[in-house]
Amino acid sequence: MKLYNTLSGKNEEFRPLNPAVVTYYSCGPTVYDYAHIGHARTYIFADILERVLRFNGFKVKRVMNITDVGHLTSDADSGEDKMEKGAKREKKSVWQIAEFYTNDFYEMLKLLNIRRPENITKATEYIPQMISLIKELEKKGFTYKTGDGLYFDTSRLTDYGKLTGKSFKDLVSSLKAGIRVEQVEGKKNITDFALWKFTPFRVIRQMEWESPWGKGFPGWHIECSAMAMAILGETIDIHTGGVDHIPIHHTNEIAQSEAATGKPFVRFWLHAGHLTVEGEKMSKSLGNFIRVAELAAKGYQPLALRYLFLTASYRREMNFTLAAFEGAQAAYLNLREIMAILKDSSRKAGRENLSVGKAVKAGNFRQAFTEAVSDDLNLAKALAVTWETVKSNLSPGDKYELLLSFDEVLGLDLKSAENDLQKAIPDNIRELVMKRQKLRAEKKFAEADEVREKIEKSGFEVIDTEKGTSVKKK
Numbered sequence: 001m002k003l004y005n006t007l008s009g010k011n012e013e014f015r016p017l018n019p020a021v022v023t024y025y026s027c028g029p030t031v032y033d034y035a036h037i038g039h040a041r042t043y044i045f046a047d048i049l050e051r052v053l054r055f056n057g058f059k060v061k062r063v064m065n066i067t068d069v070g071h072l073t074s075d076a077d078s079g080e081d082k083m084e085k086g087a088k089r090e091k092k093s094v095w096q097i098a099e100f101y102t103n104d105f106y107e108m109l110k111l112l113n114i115r116r117p118e119n120i121t122k123a124t125e126y127i128p129q130m131i132s133l134i135k136e137l138e139k140k141g142f143t144y145k146t147g148d149g150l151y152f153d154t155s156r157l158t159d160y161g162k163l164t165g166k167s168f169k170d171l172v173s174s175l176k177a178g179i180r181v182e183q184v185e186g187k188k189n190i191t192d193f194a195l196w197k198f199t200p201f202r203v204i205r206q207m208e209w210e211s212p213w214g215k216g217f218p219g220w221h222i223e224c225s226a227m228a229m230a231i232l233g234e235t236i237d238i239h240t241g242g243v244d245h246i247p248i249h250h251t252n253e254i255a256q257s258e259a260a261t262g263k264p265f266v267r268f269w270l271h272a273g274h275l276t277v278e279g280e281k282m283s284k285s286l287g288n289f290i291r292v293a294e295l296a297a298k299g300y301q302p303l304a305l306r307y308l309f310l311t312a313s314y315r316r317e318m319n320f321t322l323a324a325f326e327g328a329q330a331a332y333l334n335l336r337e338i339m340a341i342l343k344d345s346s347r348k349a350g351r352e353n354l355s356v357g358k359a360v361k362a363g364n365f366r367q368a369f370t371e372a373v374s375d376d377l378n379l380a381k382a383l384a385v386t387w388e389t390v391k392s393n394l395s396p397g398d399k400y401e402l403l404l405s406f407d408e409v410l411g412l413d414l415k416s417a418e419n420d421l422q423k424a425i426p427d428n429i430r431e432l433v434m435k436r437q438k439l440r441a442e443k444k445f446a447e448a449d450e451v452r453e454k455i456e457k458s459g460f461e462v463i464d465t466e467k468g469t470s471v472k473k474k
């Protein structure tokens with residue numbers, strides 16, 4: 001399978017370092033506030049990547065972290081710790097904030113049918129590993145101390161910033177031009193970053209630990225390196241995150257990990273494009289901060305969001321509009337209804353023997369689907385193959401099985417559709433719908449129209465869309 005590797009800027013053939021198992025790390029959320037539909041997009045992408053690897057027969061060992069300390073309001077080293085800020089805002093302890101928003105994140109995963117990675121690591125539970133890694137960097141001479149922390153000297157590396165595709169000089173000037181990095185007193189280079197921050201004088205922090213350099217807390221970047229290496233080893237196959245992680249967080253993960261081990265840290269870096277809402281960056285102050293649970297409370301299907309994200313490349317920026325979301329929901333509900341009808345018809349028809357021609361056809365659909373998802377997760381194409389399968393003349397039972405197997409990747413929970421088969425539609429009508437579809441597939445349009453009239457006379461409406469056919473009570 002091919003994956004677009006941010007490190008090389010190319011689609012590359014993916015093969016794990018150890019053929020027996022793919023090691024895969026995903027940067028997790030900072031749990032200081034509710035998860036929103038932007039997070040949903042990034043974690044659906046990360047989930048689908050794991051599903052595609054498994055679909056292609058790989059075993060996967062995956063870690064996702066929960067950032068519950070150390071992520072400052074600026075991605076670099078200035079500003080307040082987001083967790084402490086959340087605790088002040090809600091007059092709760094930092095630990096309560098972490099627990100509450102971690103659960104909120106898990107709830108979102110459940111609503112979107114995102115599987116939880118087998119290893120979930122909380123940063124606060126890996127402080128000793130972070131300290132050991134920093135000690136290693138200190139021993140190798142990569143660190144220096146300032147008034148507020150222990151820093152990594154990026155000028156000691158010749159390839160610092162390689163993930164950005166920019167030279168060190170260009171990276172420095174783009175950081176200087178940007179507002180995201182404020183200069184911290186005592187830092188030698190604008191690109192240097194904190195490995196360990198001291199608890200500031202006269203400040204009471206709820207989360208702090210003793211270390212060889214003084215009481216304080218780890219920098220956000222060292223957290224991910226330490227947790228990834230603790231479970232997956234010094235060189236891992238795949239690492240994911242959002243595009244915003246490229247210039248600072250992931251760049252610094254690479255710098256410190258490779259400085260400590262002398263080995264490549266990650267072989268494939270994959271990044272999800274951001275989601276905007278009605279053309280704007282999501283933020284509470286703009287009032288366009290949308291949570292998945294809110295959509296569900298308004299009666300929308302959360303999995304329609306998953307469907308919507310499948311329609312575009314994971315790498316591109318995507319703009320969420322209510323109209324596009326409702327369109328995705330209509331298509332998704334249509335697909336569920338088709339699944340329900342297929343299940344029902346196949347149950348009634350019993351097991352048919354697959355003719356050679358149809359077996360070849362089913363095999364071709366499966367191959368086309370596999371090729372699409374293996375082409376850097378071309379999910380829009382995979383969805384198109386799904387609909388072609390729906391419209392084909394395969395038997396209901398074969399279609400159903402094939403679509404369920406596609407759903408191992410798509411994650412649209414199509415299996416449960418059999419439960420929401422509209423009770424209001426009687427068996428004989430459903431049979432007529434299937435009969436008409438078959439006739440249409442065989443291009444017997446006059447006969448198909450007769451069947452349609454019969455259905456309509458019985459008080460039901462047949463709706464044909466590009467995506468397939470459904471039936472409703474008039």
Ligand code: AMP
Pocket residue numbers: 027028029030031037038039041042241242243244245272273274275276282
């Ligand atoms: P955070 O909780 O801010 O650390 O973000 C967790 C993950 O969600 C990161 O990989 C971010 O890149 C990603 N993320 C945050 N906001 C968005 C957004 N609007 N669209 C897509 N991904 C996002």
Ligand code: ZN
Pocket residue numbers: 026027028224249
């Ligand atoms: Zn991370």
